[in-house]
């Protein structure tokens with residue numbers, strides 16, 4: 001008699017534990033991104049197709065300077081003999097994620113500021129805004145959660 005009850009209780013217990021684990025693993029409601037007491041809407045999801053297209057375009061146009069794996073140049077913070085800065089990394093170790101989408105789009109489309117001796121070329125003739133957006137989506141897919149939240153917050157709270 002006892003044995004039978006046990007045979008019934010064990011599967012029920014296992015089922016209960018599985019349901020509990022499943023419930024605990026469910027993502028909660030998306031949280032707003034709050035920095036310095038200012039809230040931005042929750043982080044929007046990235047389109048995987050755009051990220052893949054961005055990775056392809058990056059390999060074609062950008063990797064030669066910014067590195068096949070977004071790693072940039074060693075000592076990218078040290079100015080070269082001609083006073084210009086070497087290509088920075090595009091992953092979280094660089095500073096691309098400090099800037100809002102609009103500014104990044106401008107830098108890539110129109111090039112770096114020649115007044116500061118920037119050697120970042122303009123890509124407006126080769127890439128349209130959708131393609132540049134795809135490259136930015138690729139960068140975002142490679143940033144840390146913190147970097148991505150910060151860049152999203154800057155983008156969402158910057159009014160131009």
Ligand code: HEC
Nearest residue numbers: 061062065085086087088095096108112118119120123135
């Ligand atoms: C000929 C080399 C070269 C190529 C090719 C190139 N870049 Fe750059 N890029 C640079 C250099 C050099 C800088 C740093 C300029 C400065 O700060 O003065 C830079 C800076 C940038 C920045 C600004 C980073 C920041 O934090 O301010 C972005 C964004 C960027 N590049 C994106 C791209 C993208 C996207 C492509 C491909 C479509 C690309 N670059 C292709 C050389 C290049």
